[in-house]
Amino acid sequence: MQVLLARLACPVYQCFHAIKIKKNYLPLCATRWSSTSVVPRITTHYTVYPRDQDKRWEGVNMERFAEEADVVIVGAGPAGLSAAARLKQLAAQHEKDIRVCLVEKAAQIGAHTLSGACLDPRALQELFPDWKEKGAPLNTPVTEDRFGILTEKYRIPVPILPGLPMNNHGNYIVRLGHLVSWMGEQAEALGVEVYPGYAAAEVLFHEDGSVKGIATNDVGIQKDGAPKTTFERGLELHAKVTIFAEGCHGHLAKQLYRKFDLRANCEPQTYGIGLKECIPKLTFPGGLLIGCSPGFMNVPKIKGTHTAMKSGILAAESIFNQLTNENLQSKTIGLDVTEYEDNLKKSWVWKELYAVRNIRPSCHSILGVYGGMIYTGIFYWIFRGMEPWTLKHKGSDSDKLKPAKDCTPIEYPKPDGQISFDLLSSVALSGTNHEHDQPAHLTLKDDSVPVNRNLSIYDGPEQRFCPAGVYEFVPVEQGDGFRLQINAQNCVHCKTCDIKDPSQNINWVVPEGGGGPAYNGM
Numbered sequence: 001m002q003v004l005l006a007r008l009a010c011p012v013y014q015c016f017h018a019i020k021i022k023k024n025y026l027p028l029c030a031t032r033w034s035s036t037s038v039v040p041r042i043t044t045h046y047t048v049y050p051r052d053q054d055k056r057w058e059g060v061n062m063e064r065f066a067e068e069a070d071v072v073i074v075g076a077g078p079a080g081l082s083a084a085a086r087l088k089q090l091a092a093q094h095e096k097d098i099r100v101c102l103v104e105k106a107a108q109i110g111a112h113t114l115s116g117a118c119l120d121p122r123a124l125q126e127l128f129p130d131w132k133e134k135g136a137p138l139n140t141p142v143t144e145d146r147f148g149i150l151t152e153k154y155r156i157p158v159p160i161l162p163g164l165p166m167n168n169h170g171n172y173i174v175r176l177g178h179l180v181s182w183m184g185e186q187a188e189a190l191g192v193e194v195y196p197g198y199a200a201a202e203v204l205f206h207e208d209g210s211v212k213g214i215a216t217n218d219v220g221i222q223k224d225g226a227p228k229t230t231f232e233r234g235l236e237l238h239a240k241v242t243i244f245a246e247g248c249h250g251h252l253a254k255q256l257y258r259k260f261d262l263r264a265n266c267e268p269q270t271y272g273i274g275l276k277e278c279i280p281k282l283t284f285p286g287g288l289l290i291g292c293s294p295g296f297m298n299v300p301k302i303k304g305t306h307t308a309m310k311s312g313i314l315a316a317e318s319i320f321n322q323l324t325n326e327n328l329q330s331k332t333i334g335l336d337v338t339e340y341e342d343n344l345k346k347s348w349v350w351k352e353l354y355a356v357r358n359i360r361p362s363c364h365s366i367l368g369v370y371g372g373m374i375y376t377g378i379f380y381w382i383f384r385g386m387e388p389w390t391l392k393h394k395g396s397d398s399d400k401l402k403p404a405k406d407c408t409p410i411e412y413p414k415p416d417g418q419i420s421f422d423l424l425s426s427v428a429l430s431g432t433n434h435e436h437d438q439p440a441h442l443t444l445k446d447d448s449v450p451v452n453r454n455l456s457i458y459d460g461p462e463q464r465f466c467p468a469g470v471y472e473f474v475p476v477e478q479g480d481g482f483r484l485q486i487n488a489q490n491c492v493h494c495k496t497c498d499i500k501d502p503s504q505n506i507n508w509v510v511p512e513g514g515g516g517p518a519y520n521g522m
Contacts, residue, residue, distance in 0.1 A: 040476075040483050042447045044225035045439040047509055056226040064215060064233045069099040069193075070323055072213050072239035074200040074252060076104035077113060078176070078305050079291025080245030081183040082127055082312030083319075088190035090320045098323060100192045101237055103216060105199035105493075107514040109184030112493060114430075114519045115176040118142065118168055118302070122348075123309035128186065136182055140173040149370075158373070165301035165356065175521040176305065199510035201234060203242075203252050210334030211286025213238040214252070219512050223437050240335050241319050242287040245312065249495045250293040251509055260284040279353070282341045286334020290315050296349065298356055310349045315340050401502040404459035424490075427468045431518035432492050434511050440488035441511040442470065442497060449505040450484040458502055460484075465500045468492045492517045 043049070051057040071087060073080045084102050091098040106112040121138060124131055131138070145168050149156040160166050188194050201217035213236060220231035244253050257263050262280040279296070282289050296307035318340035344350055367375055415422045434441075444450065454460055455473055460482075462471035468490045473482040493516045498508040 039448045039451070042450075042484060042486060043440065043444045044223065045441065045443045045509060046221075046225065047507070048443050048445065049225060051225075054225065060227050060231065062233060064236045066236035066238055067101070069101040069213075069237060069239045071098065071100045071241050071243065071319060072237045073100065073102040073243045073245060074214055075245035075247055075250070075291070075293075076102055076106070076109050076184055076194065076196065077180060077245060077247050077291060077308070078183065079293075079308040079312040080104075080243065081109075081180065081187050082123065082309040083243050083245065083290060083316045084192040084194075084312075085127060085183070085187045085190055086313045086316035087320060088187070088192055090316065092190070094320075094324065096320075096324055098320070101239070102187070102192055102194050103198040103200050103214070103237070104194070104196045105510055105513055106516060107197045107518065108181070109194065109196050110177040110179075110181035110521070111196075111518045112516055113177040113180045114492075114517070115305075117174050117176040117179075117305055119172045119174045119176070119179070120301075120303055120306040121170075121172060123306045123313065127309065127313055134186065137178040138172040138174055142168040142171045142173060145169075165298060177519050177521040181521075197514040198235070199513040200246075200252060201510050203255055204236060204238070206286065206333045208333055209285065210336070211242050211256075211284065212334060213242055217510055217513055221438055221512075223439060225439050228437075240286075240323065241337060242334070243312075243315060243319075244287060244289050244293055245291045246293045248292045248295075249499055249508075253289060253293045256284065256287070256289070262289075282344065283336060283338050285336045288315055288319075288337055288340050296353065298352060301356070307349045307353065310347065311344060314343045314347060314349075318343055397499050398502055398504055401458055401461060401500070403457050423467070423469050427490055427492065430468075430492055431520065432468070432490060432516060433518070434489040434491065434515035436489050438512050440486050441509050442486050442488050442491060443507045443509055445505050445507060449503050451482060453503050454501070454505075455482060455484075461500070461502065462497060462506075465496050467494060467496065471497065 051060075051062075071084075073084050080102060084100050087098060087100050090096075104112075119138065121131075124136065124138075128134060128136065145160050145166065147158045147160050147166050149158060184194055198216045200214040202215040204212040204215055206212045215236045216234040218232065218234045220228040222228055244250060244256065246253055257280065260281070262282075262284065265281065280289070280294055282294055290311040291308035292304055294311075295304075296311055297304040298307060315337070318337050319335075321339060322335050322337055413420070450460070450462060450471075451473075454462060460471075460473045462484065463473055470487050470490050472485045472487065474485050475481070476483050488511070491511075495508045497506045
């Protein structure tokens with residue numbers, strides 16, 4: 001909105017307004033670029049270009065149907081399903097009628113879960129003590145651990161001493177997508193209303209600022225942002241408490257961090273493949289955060305599923321106490337479940353994560369990776385995590401990218417088709433698919449930034465950090481130079497672009513529900 005208003009106030013924008021409408025081009029502001037420069041319009045999503053300023057939307061019915069529930073959960077991963085199941089378990093145990101609705105953007109429960117996980121079954125055992133009898137897909141117990149540092153030619157073995165978090169005795173090798181699918185079946189059997197294929201697109205608020213619920217995404221919108229004849233407005237789900245379990249770098253959680261300043265007292269979140277940690281404030285009026293959205297990763301253990309599940313269990317128990325409190329039952333605005341964060345800090349989750357709090361930051365300090373490993377061994381094995389201080393991360397992931405002029409290009413060998421494979425062949429294995437004729441859900445706050453800043457300074461990192469080939473810099477049709485092309489239908493929903501973009505110009509929003517990968521337990 002701010003970008004649009006700035007452009008509307010720009011005299012050059014007003015001069016080129018007809019060009020934009022006719023040829024689908026956006027001009028650049030004269031205060032920064034030549035008045036004759038134009039940029040191909042890339043972003044058409046309503047979050048950047050509001051519909052109330054688009055004549056194509058005049059007369060379209062924008063009314064949404066609303067449903068009321070006690071608890072709404074966004075995301076059917078291990079954490080969200082644990083919270084849902086535990087709420088219904090407590091409701092049955094105490095003979096209470098509690099409506100729990102869970103929305104999931106994947107077409108099927110578990111379809112967006114990619115992980116060959118080594119699972120610590122501790123939280124699963126708490127939630128479903130009879131998980132073996134119920135047929136949970138934990139079929140491969142760990143029988144041996146080997147840990148090593150791989151160099152270009154050698155493997156350096158590292159001993160796993162007793163008590164170190166890398167010891168996996170008692171854990172199971174699982175396809176996490178299959179476990180999530182099984183958990184979805186258990187949740188439905190308990191009475192949870194599960195809605196796969198519905199993406200939560202918007203947070204709704206009461207007049208007092210507390211969270212009121214969520215709205216699912218609209219469907220039936222053309223790629224250029226115009227309504228189709230099949231357009232349907234999303235559904236509003238209102239609740240006394242909304243649980244956000246979106247997973248890593250959640251689309252709605254990002255907004256909640258800003259609105260409620262939830263990261264005021266914690267370091268920037270840092271990410272890696274399978275690594276997401278640095279925990280913010282977890283509660284706010286009307287809602288709370290669980291799972292990998294706030295980050296419950298035990299880095300040296302390389303596990304976060306068991307802690308994510310436990311966070312969901314604790315959230316459910318805290319919410320249930322408030323929902324059944326006679327003094328709060330008539331309250332119509334969003335409940336602030338501060339008890340959840342207190343209970344989390346008293347649980348084994350907090351004890352486990354506090355003991356490893358310095359391990360990831362130590363690898364980014366002057367110690368380096370190898371020094372960080374030695375630090376881990378000394379403080380975790382000898383002192384059991386009792387460090388007298390807390391190390392800090394140095395900036396966010398998007399701050400770490402160096403300008404191209406300061407780097408030496410790397411010539412990678414071509415894929416051999418046996419051990420290494422080309423990118424698009426690998427993407428095909430994910431089963432990723434989106435309705436092609438919809439606005440790209442990879443939105444840009446300013447369409448000019450990819451070429452004028454990212455390409456000119458960083459040599460276009462978008463085309464490198466995306467694992468699915470979504471971003472390409474291609475020659476312009478007429479004249480010299482390049483333009484950014486976004487192949488949004490290839491997006492595997494990893495959100496690396498949103499995290500790593502050095503300009504923080506990319507905002508990942510949800511596509512139409514049901515789109516995305518179909519990992520089938522990969």
